[in-house]
Amino acid sequence: MIFPKKCLGCQKEGKYFCSNCLSQRAPISQICPVCEKPSPFGQTHPFCLTRYSLDGLTSFLFFGGIIRQAIHKLKYRLVTDLKEEFWQIILSELKRREDLLLLNKFTAQYKPIIIPIPLYWYKYNYRGFNQATLFAQDFANYFHLPLSEEILIRNKGTVSQTKLKIKERKANVQNAFFVKQKLKTLPENILLIDDVWTTGSTLKTAGSLLKRSGVKKIWGLTIAR
Numbered sequence: 001m002i003f004p005k006k007c008l009g010c011q012k013e014g015k016y017f018c019s020n021c022l023s024q025r026a027p028i029s030q031i032c033p034v035c036e037k038p039s040p041f042g043q044t045h046p047f048c049l050t051r052y053s054l055d056g057l058t059s060f061l062f063f064g065g066i067i068r069q070a071i072h073k074l075k076y077r078l079v080t081d082l083k084e085e086f087w088q089i090i091l092s093e094l095k096r097r098e099d100l101l102l103l104n105k106f107t108a109q110y111k112p113i114i115i116p117i118p119l120y121w122y123k124y125n126y127r128g129f130n131q132a133t134l135f136a137q138d139f140a141n142y143f144h145l146p147l148s149e150e151i152l153i154r155n156k157g158t159v160s161q162t163k164l165k166i167k168e169r170k171a172n173v174q175n176a177f178f179v180k181q182k183l184k185t186l187p188e189n190i191l192l193i194d195d196v197w198t199t200g201s202t203l204k205t206a207g208s209l210l211k212r213s214g215v216k217k218i219w220g221l222t223i224a225r
Contacts, residue, residue: 009066033057041102059225112189197225
């Protein structure tokens with residue numbers, strides 16, 4: 001009664017995402033994660049694929065309007081209860097979008113382990129949660145796949161990528177991750193999850209590190225792009 005839910009777009013009371021604002025979302029198509037040019041199902045183009053690149057990328061929503069507002073409220077204002085409504089939007093995309101075909105095939109054929117992009121311990125303690133993990137848990141349940149936060153570790157604090165230019169973003173995440181050396185064997189296949197793809201520096205850096213450590217196939221997944 002004191003703090004009623006309001007639409008993040010129009011401020012109408014009742015839900016965080018009203019049907020009218022959701023209907024005004026911009027469409028999004030899939031891209032190759034290397035050259036960032038259109039790729040019908042998000043698969044890395046054969047001529048772009050390298051030994052250490054991502055094998056594909058799936059993004060569900062355009063990072064603008066009400067979706068941008070939602071991610072910022074979740075990450076920076078700690079409004080975690082909007083995640084359930086957010087997941088229902090993603091779930092509806094999963095069930096109706098034909099351009100998600102290869103994501104579904106990848107999870108069914110390769111049975112990857114789901115790994116969310118980790119937060120640095122200081123930021124995690126301040127925020128109290130990792131937004132990538134919140135969504136990764138839902139994907140793990142949906143695809144019936146295991147989830148691990150013990151393989152990829154963030155070993156240095158970085159400033160928010162939203163404040164940086166392209167070259168600065170790459171430098172910002174350089175050497176930001178490490179793979180736990182005590183693990184005797186790494187999974188052959190991974191579904192690597194983050195909240196937003198902008199320049200892709202974070203996912204590319206983490207994916208390259210994992211492949212250099214012995215992982216064979218990595219598909220990137222972001223909520224928005």
